Amino acid sequence: MAFAWRLRPEIVCTLQGFFAAKPTDNIVSILVGSDIYVYGKYHEFQPIVRETSNDTPINYWAVAVVRADSNIRTLQDLQGKRSCHVAVGDASGWTVPLGLLIKNKMITPELCENEKLISSFFSKSCVPGAQNLGVIDNTSTSTLCKQCIGDGQEHHVCDATELERYYGNSGALRCLVERSGDVAFVRNDVIDRYIDGRSDVSWSKKFRSNDYKLLCLQGGQGNVTDYEKCNLAYVAGPCVMMTKDTTDESRKDAVEFFINAGHLFGGNSTSFRLFGSSLDDSNDVLFSDKATGFTTLPVDVDYIDILGEEFTELAELSDYESCKLVANKSCDCVFHYLVTLLQTFMFLLLCFN
Numbered sequence: 001m002a003f004a005w006r007l008r009p010e011i012v013c014t015l016q017g018f019f020a021a022k023p024t025d026n027i028v029s030i031l032v033g034s035d036i037y038v039y040g041k042y043h044e045f046q047p048i049v050r051e052t053s054n055d056t057p058i059n060y061w062a063v064a065v066v067r068a069d070s071n072i073r074t075l076q077d078l079q080g081k082r083s084c085h086v087a088v089g090d091a092s093g094w095t096v097p098l099g100l101l102i103k104n105k106m107i108t109p110e111l112c113e114n115e116k117l118i119s120s121f122f123s124k125s126c127v128p129g130a131q132n133l134g135v136i137d138n139t140s141t142s143t144l145c146k147q148c149i150g151d152g153q154e155h156h157v158c159d160a161t162e163l164e165r166y167y168g169n170s171g172a173l174r175c176l177v178e179r180s181g182d183v184a185f186v187r188n189d190v191i192d193r194y195i196d197g198r199s200d201v202s203w204s205k206k207f208r209s210n211d212y213k214l215l216c217l218q219g220g221q222g223n224v225t226d227y228e229k230c231n232l233a234y235v236a237g238p239c240v241m242m243t244k245d246t247t248d249e250s251r252k253d254a255v256e257f258f259i260n261a262g263h264l265f266g267g268n269s270t271s272f273r274l275f276g277s278s279l280d281d282s283n284d285v286l287f288s289d290k291a292t293g294f295t296t297l298p299v300d301v302d303y304i305d306i307l308g309e310e311f312t313e314l315a316e317l318s319d320y321e322s323c324k325l326v327a328n329k330s331c332d333c334v335f336h337y338l339v340t341l342l343q344t345f346m347f348l349l350l351c352f353n
Contacts, residue, residue, distance in 0.1 A: 031239055034091045037311075045303070070213075074219045195208075
């Protein structure tokens with residue numbers, strides 16, 4: 001398609017991702033939320049292009065949806081309740097709630113096992129993908145997957161795929177609506193997609209604005225569509241990132257590719273549409289459904305500029321690698337303290353003898 005329309009440079013798509021690339025490759029990835037943090041911090045990727053809707057950068061809000069008749073008014077009220085999450089590692093469904101619970105000292109990091117922390121705070125959950133984490137124990141797995149339902153035939157339970165019916169933003173919301181959970185941690189746009197009969201899917205018929213509320217970060221509830229004022233955190237929309245050590249020419253070529261592709265295959269295209277729902281009604285397949293184009297980012301913009309300091313802090317708090325680093329430093333400090341204490345004791349013993 002790109003070659004036929006004379007889009008340059010040639011781009012090769014791969015499902016194998018960053019780790020399968022050769023050192024000489026100029027790698028371009030379309031990333032969102034927590035992945036922007038991971039690739040920016042650990043792999044030195046730099047943002048080059050952002051999705052826009054009518055020339056405005058696309059951003060989202062991480063929200064917590066609860067039933068209007070619940071007694072949930074604060075984050076602390078969620079302790080012991082049942083939770084519905086998008087998936088392990090998702091910005092709105094995992095990083096934000098986990099980071100907030102740690103930040104507000106409602107859970108305390110212990111041996112960097114975030115899964116145990118979540119499972120100890122909520123009574124039962126559906127966190128698709130939890131069973132695939134190597135650091136998780138059987139008890140935590142059971143708790144985090146307890147509310148998942150799979151494909152209806154007792155298969156694919158807790159899978160991080162569409163075969164798990166409670167997977168993704170729509171799945172987490174469905175989990176709440178079908179009363180498998182007391183709170184759903186989702187992205188705000190899923191509310192607009194399903195509220196008050198806007199969708200034909202059967203479960204969404206019970207998702208009425210009068211029956212649900214948003215949990216506000218500072219306490220209290222807000223109307224379910226008032227997410228700009230009542231939310232948990234800002235979440236950056238999709239961003240195109242590229243390896244930081246690439247040449248200026250390669251960066252320029254990649255930027256021009258996406259800008260031109262947006263012009264050619266935007267909303268007015270009759271041959272192929274880059275944005276919007278796919279033929280099977282899947283959402284946000286490659287780019288956001290509501291995107292209309294791209295905007296170029298300055299060369300000095302990094303991943304923190306895109307994510308914002310608030311989300312970056314929550315990502316760091318819930319980051320397994322950062323936690324291990326801090327834990328190792330703490331162990332080193334304790335070790336050096338004990339060594340110094342022992343040396344002082346031996347010195348005093350020699351002096352008095």
